[in-house]
Amino acid sequence: xxxxxxxxxxMFVQEKEAVTLDCTYDTSDPSYGLFWYKQPSxxxxxxxxxxxxxxxxxxxxxxxxxxxxxxxxxxNLVISASQLGDSAMYFCAMREILSGGSYIPTFGRGTSLxxxx
Amino acid sequence: xxxxxxxxxxxxxEKGKDVELRCDPISGHTALYWYRQSLGQGLEFLxxxxxxxxxxxxxxxxxxxxxxxxxGSVSTLTIQxxxxxxxxVYLCASSPFYGGQGADTQYFxxxxxxxxx
Numbered sequence: 001x002x003x004x005x006x007x008x009x010x011m012f013v014q015e016k017e018a019v020t021l022d023c024t025y026d027t028s029d030p031s032y033g034l035f036w037y038k039q040p041s042x043x044x045x046x047x048x049x050x051x052x053x054x055x056x057x058x059x060x061x062x063x064x065x066x067x068x069x070x071x072x073x074x075x076n077l078v079i080s081a082s083q084l085g086d087s088a089m090y091f092c093a094m095r096e097i098l099s100g101g102s103y104i105p106t107f108g109r110g111t112s113l114x115x116x117x
Numbered sequence: 118x119x120x121x122x123x124x125x126x127x128x129x130x131e132k133g134k135d136v137e138l139r140c141d142p143i144s145g146h147t148a149l150y151w152y153r154q155s156l157g158q159g160l161e162f163l164x165x166x167x168x169x170x171x172x173x174x175x176x177x178x179x180x181x182x183x184x185x186x187x188x189g190s191v192s193t194l195t196i197q198x199x200x201x202x203x204x205x206v207y208l209c210a211s212s213p214f215y216g217g218q219g220a221d222t223q224y225f226x227x228x229x230x231x232x233x234x
Contacts, residue, residue, distance in 0.1 A: 033221060043206060045160075045225035091159065095221050104173060105150065105223065107160040 003027065004092050004108035011113045013082045020067070021077040021111045023092030029053075033095040034075040036066065039110070040088040048090075051075060082115045089113075119143070121226035123209050129232045130199055138194040138229045142211030149192050150223060151184060152208040160208065166192060199233045206230050 005024045013019040025034065036048040051059045051066045059066040067076040079086055092108040122141040130136050142149050151163040162176045166186040177183070181200075186192040196203055210223035 035222065037225075044227055045208060045210070047222055047224060050222050104165070104176075105162060107152075107162075109159040 003096075003106045004094055006090075006092055006108035006111050008111045009109075011111055013079075013113065013115055015084060015115055015117050016081055018078060018080045019082055019113065021079070021090050021092075021113065023075045023077065023108060025073050025075060025092075025094050027073075027094065027096050029096040034066070034068070035093040035095070036064070036075075036077045037091045037093060037107075038086075038088045039091065040085075045091070049077070079113075084115050084117060087113060087115045121209055121211050121224055123207075123226040123229050125229060126227065127230045127232075129234065131234050132201060133198055135195065135197045136199055136231065138196075138207050138209075138231070140192045140194070140209030140211075140226060142190065142192070142209070143224055144190075146211035146213055146224075147189070148212045148221065148223075149186055150210040150212075151192070151194050152210070153178075153205045154208060154228075155205045163194070163207075196231075199231075201233045204231055204233045 003026050007022055032053045034051045038046045038048050049059050049061045049064045049066050051068050058068050063080045065078045067078055089110045089112050091110045094106050124139045128136055148167055150165040152160040153163055154160050164171050164174055164176055164184050168189050169186050181197045184194045206228040208225055208228045210225045212221045212223045
């Protein structure tokens with residue numbers, strides 16, 4: 001079973017509108033971290049936002065916010081006021097501590113976001 | 118400060134040759150990760166280092182792949198007897214690992230694009 005599921009292979013949004021990118025995860029580790037990364041066509045992976053499993057409040061970083069619903073194991077990324085430069089692939093990722101103490105990061109397959117002018 | 122650097126940025130090689138890919142992590146980052154990303158795909162985890170040791174090598178696709186890290190800094194990923202299916206972008210990331218919430222946020226290098234003819 002996939003540990004990180006991103007069900008939207010592609011999303012379109014009008015410039016200046018908000019968009020939500022879905023991410024669900026599966027873990028039995030009580031202490032885990034969730035991340036979102038952006039990968040523009042240039043190929044670099046850019047860290048956007050982090051949410052710890054014990055965080056009481058949703059993480060926010062500028063126009064990015066993470067809608068963390070722990071009971072549903074959901075960590076959706078919300079981008080407000082979309083800009084043309086937001087067009088990119090977006091990856092959701094999770095860090096768990098596996099038995100033996102090793103950290104194995106898991107990435108979703110990604111969602112391609114296209115922002116229309 | 119300087120980010121994660123990788124060299125070479127591009128590598129074209131002939132099938133059967135060995136290649137070495139280098140990663141210079143952010144200074145002071147304890148953890149270092151290698152990933153592979155095939156065209157249009159997500160990230161495939163290969164290996165991670167905690168200091169100079171690799172707690173989990175299960176992501177390496179075959180025994181032709183090996184990696185080492187020296188001095189808790191530079192890492193080299195070696196692919197022996199390259200095959201065409203090894204063609205991909207190889208990404209390296211580092212993280213502080215220690216330091217509380219979000220310390221395992223990974224910061225990525227620009228990647229090495231490997232083409233095996």
